[in-house]
Amino acid sequence: MRSVTCSTPTNIAVIKYWGKDSVALNTPINSSVSVTLNQKQLKTVTSIVASPTFDADRIWLNGAEQDINNKRIQVVLQEMRRLATDKAVDADGKPIRKADWPSYKLHIVSINTFPTAAGLASSAAGYACLVAALIELFAAEEEYPGQFSAVARQGSGSACRSLDGGFVRWEKGTKADGSDSLAVQVADHKHWPELEAIICVVNDKEKDTSSTSGMMTSKDTSELLGFRAREVVDKRLRAIEAAYKAKDFATFGKITMMDSNQFHATCLDTYPPIFYMNEISRAIIHMVHKYNDSVGAVQAAYTFDAGPNAVIFVQKQHTAEVMGLLLHHFDKDASLEVRGDFDKKSAVAPAADLVAAVKVNAAPGSLKMMYHTTVGEGRKVLDASESLIDLATGLPRQ
Ligand SMILES: Nc1ncnc2c1ncn2[C@@H]1O[C@H](COP(=O)(O)OP(=O)(O)OP(=O)(O)O)[C@@H](O)[C@H]1O
Numbered sequence: 333m334r335s336v337t338c339s340t341p342t343n344i345a346v347i348k349y350w351g352k353d354s355v356a357l358n359t360p361i362n363s364s365v366s367v368t369l370n371q372k373q374l375k376t377v378t379s380i381v382a383s384p385t386f387d388a389d390r391i392w393l394n395g396a397e398q399d400i401n402n403k404r405i406q407v408v409l410q411e412m413r414r415l416a417t418d419k420a421v422d423a424d425g426k427p428i429r430k431a432d433w434p435s436y437k438l439h440i441v442s443i444n445t446f447p448t449a450a451g452l453a454s455s456a457a458g459y460a461c462l463v464a465a466l467i468e469l470f471a472a473e474e475e476y477p478g479q480f481s482a483v484a485r486q487g488s489g490s491a492c493r494s495l496d497g498g499f500v501r502w503e504k505g506t507k508a509d510g511s512d513s514l515a516v517q518v519a520d521h522k523h524w525p526e527l528e529a530i531i532c533v534v535n536d537k538e539k540d541t542s543s544t545s546g547m548m549t550s551k552d553t554s555e556l557l558g559f560r561a562r563e564v565v566d567k568r569l570r571a572i573e574a575a576y577k578a579k580d581f582a583t584f585g586k587i588t589m590m591d592s593n594q595f596h597a598t599c600l601d602t603y604p605p606i607f608y609m610n611e612i613s614r615a616i617i618h619m620v621h622k623y624n625d626s627v628g629a630v631q632a633a634y635t636f637d638a639g640p641n642a643v644i645f646v647q648k649q650h651t652a653e654v655m656g657l658l659l660h661h662f663d664k665d666a667s668l669e670v671r672g673d674f675d676k677k678s679a680v681a682p683a684a685d686l687v688a689a690v691k692v693n694a695a696p697g698s699l700k701m702m703y704h705t706t707v708g709e710g711r712k713v714l715d716a717s718e719s720l721i722d723l724a725t726g727l728p729r730q
């Protein structure tokens with residue numbers, strides 16, 4: 333028997349991936365880049381126990397058993413089994429060689445510490461964590477450095493950017509077999525410690541149009557999407573990476589907002605159109621622009637993935653001000669939960685003229701909750717004491 337536990341973060345793209353070049357390989361039509369968020373607030377934890385006494389591979393997610401025959405899970409298991417080495421050892425110190433692995437079956441138990449399938453990148457953290465735990469299980473790290481993001485990519489595209497911390501680019505790649513469609517770290521999590529993110533959870537329920545199906549329809553029908561991939565993305569990638577490296581928030585923030593807007597414009601340009609943002613999302617966009625206008629600089633920047641939830645980037649010195657503005661408009665009955673290290677009492681009340689300029693009248697409950705988080709590290713190997721599996725039974729711990 334061999335047992336491992338790993339954790340991985342979510343990530344939020346600031347230049348968005350939308351559209352597949354090859355559906356079979358899950359390669360994108362354009363490169364993308366994302367900020368890895370801190371695992372303290374949002375993470376996936378995955379434990380795997382491998383044993384020759386188990387009858388079959390099984391997987392549990394958030395306490396419920398899932399279909400192990402899910403195509404994406406199968407592709408990840410198959411690819412990672414191919415990368416197994418002779419270096420693993422079982423609980424008794426006995427080596428497990430690559431040739432032994434076919435006789436071992438896996439029990440996989442995973443939890444997300446945040447809502448699943450609600451536009452908070454659970455598939456990114458989830459598939460990255462499955463890969464991270466399998467790297468550990470098969471002791472594959474030493475022999476195949478840099479290869480694993482290609483496996484995570486086949487689970488979910490955005491997952492390839494969740495193995496590393498900091499600022500991570502997913503290179504679209506040019507090879508027909510997809511082997512160079514990989515994620516690379518641009519800057520680590522310590523590079524910009526002042527950069528923080530406020531996540532406004534507008535909806536924590538499953539969305540109607542999954543990213544996978546939405547981007548397929550966009551690719552088939554939106555001319556804007558092709559234009560974006562050909563003419564816009566590479567230019568923006570170069571500019572935002574330079575801004576991130578230079579900690580130039582104004583440029584980083586402006587490109588982030590413009591790219592989110594263009595992604596949602598391609599959704600509107602899709603036929604039939606896809607609407608991921610709602611009235612509350614648009615109120616947040618309006619508020620951020622009014623705030624930036626009032627201070628005469630880009631000090632806050634929003635971005636939205638395939639759902640209505642906003643991620644607002646700020647630098648530490650402006651967090652209390654931006655939080656104050658958000659709470660003023662969205663927490664009228666002071667009941668909103670803010671997860672993270674931010675104390676609601678330290679929010680700075682917005683100036684009267686800014687309040688007057690912001691035309692938002694949101695009912696209590698418009699926001700389900702908020703997270704305050706920072707840029708975070710990539711995958712981690714956790715101690716055996718943190719395993720989600722009861723070794724005596726091989727089943728999820730109760
Ligand atoms: N911890 C996990 N382990 C394995 N698979 C997971 C895990 N968490 C989520 N998934 C898979 O990802 C699916 C959710 O992906 P989906 O793209 O619909 O939502 P999301 O990732 O939360 O949102 P988005 O990608 O738009 O930010 C789940 O139904 C499940 O199949």
Ligand SMILES: C[C@@](O)(CCOP(=O)(O)OP(=O)(O)O)CC(=O)O
Pocket residue numbers: 344345347348349350358364455487488489490491543544545636637638
């Ligand atoms: C809007 C996005 O979040 C889209 C993410 O799409 P997924 O990575 O979930 O799609 P699949 O590869 O089909 O699993 C933008 C991004 O994260 O770059």
